[in-house]
Amino acid sequence: MADVEFSREGHVAHVRLNRPKSLNAISGEMNQLLHDAWLEINNDPDIWVAILSAEGEKAFCAGADVSGDAEPTSRIAFGGGITGVGGPLLTLKKPLVAAVHGYVLGGGFEMVMCADVMVAASNTQFGMPETKAGIMGESGIMHRAIRQLPYRIAMTMILTGERMPVKDALNFGLVSEVVEPADLMAAAQRWADKLCAASPLAAQAAKAAVLSRLDMPLEVALATRYEPIEAYAFTADRLEGRQAFAEKRKPQWQGR
Known part of the structure; x- marks a missing residue:
C-alpha cells in the first residue's frame, strides 16, 4: 500500500495519508505523492470535490518527518504544494473537505487549514509545536494560523506550542463540524455530497x-x-x- 492512497468514487477524489506507524508524518516520498494527487484533481474535469483523510487512530498527521533519513528530495513544497511551504504554492481549484482526528500538528495542521470544509473527530487536537521543540523551518503555518484564528489565540499557539482541543477549534470557527471518530468519514462524505449538488x-x-x-x-x-x-x-x-x-x-x- 502506498503512503498516500488516491482513489475516486464518482465525482469525489479521496486522498488518504497511510503511514500510521509514523503518525502519518510527511516524508519526501509522501510529499511527491501528495503533489501528484493535487495536480490530478486540478486537471481532471470529472473530479468536482476532494476529501483528505488519514489512516490510523492516534493522528491525522504529526507534521513533517524530521528523522535523519527522511529529508525531502525536492522543493515541491510540503503537503504536495498545497501549503506553499518549502516550494511553490499550488492552489487546489476544487473544493476540499478535510476529515481530521487525533493529533493534527505542524505541517499537517497547515495542510488542513487549506481545506474549505473541515470535519473533526471529537478526539482531535491542533498544534504548532515548532517553537516548543526548537525546530523552526518554514513559516507558512504561522501565516495561515494568524489569518484564520483570533490574533492572541494564534500567537499563544505559535509562541508556546500548546495544543488546541477540538471544542475550542469549533468555537473559533476553525472547523465546520465535530463528530464522534466512528462517524468521521460518513460526515466528510455528507459534506462532499452537498458540494457535488452545487454546480x-x-x-x-x-x-x-x-x-x-x-x-x-x-x-x-x-x-x-x-x-x-x-x-x-x-x-x-x-x-x-x-x-x-x-x-x-x-x-x-x-x-x-
Whole structure:
C-alpha cells in the first residue's frame, strides 16, 4: 500500500495519508505523492470535490518527518504544494473537505487549514509545536494560523506550542463540524455530497474569486473582474441551472 492512497468514487477524489506507524508524518516520498494527487484533481474535469483523510487512530498527521533519513528530495513544497511551504504554492481549484482526528500538528495542521470544509473527530487536537521543540523551518503555518484564528489565540499557539482541543477549534470557527471518530468519514462524505449538488464550475469560479482577493480591501475585491466567473456564463452548466429552475427540478450538472 502506498503512503498516500488516491482513489475516486464518482465525482469525489479521496486522498488518504497511510503511514500510521509514523503518525502519518510527511516524508519526501509522501510529499511527491501528495503533489501528484493535487495536480490530478486540478486537471481532471470529472473530479468536482476532494476529501483528505488519514489512516490510523492516534493522528491525522504529526507534521513533517524530521528523522535523519527522511529529508525531502525536492522543493515541491510540503503537503504536495498545497501549503506553499518549502516550494511553490499550488492552489487546489476544487473544493476540499478535510476529515481530521487525533493529533493534527505542524505541517499537517497547515495542510488542513487549506481545506474549505473541515470535519473533526471529537478526539482531535491542533498544534504548532515548532517553537516548543526548537525546530523552526518554514513559516507558512504561522501565516495561515494568524489569518484564520483570533490574533492572541494564534500567537499563544505559535509562541508556546500548546495544543488546541477540538471544542475550542469549533468555537473559533476553525472547523465546520465535530463528530464522534466512528462517524468521521460518513460526515466528510455528507459534506462532499452537498458540494457535488452545487454546480462544479460555479463552485470552482467562486473559490478562485474568493482566494484571489482574500487579503485585499473590500472595495478592491468588489471592483475586480473575475475571469472564471465571466467564463462560467458560457458553459452548459449555467444553461442547465436556468432550465432546471424553470422546470422546477434538480439540475443535472456535467462540469462543462
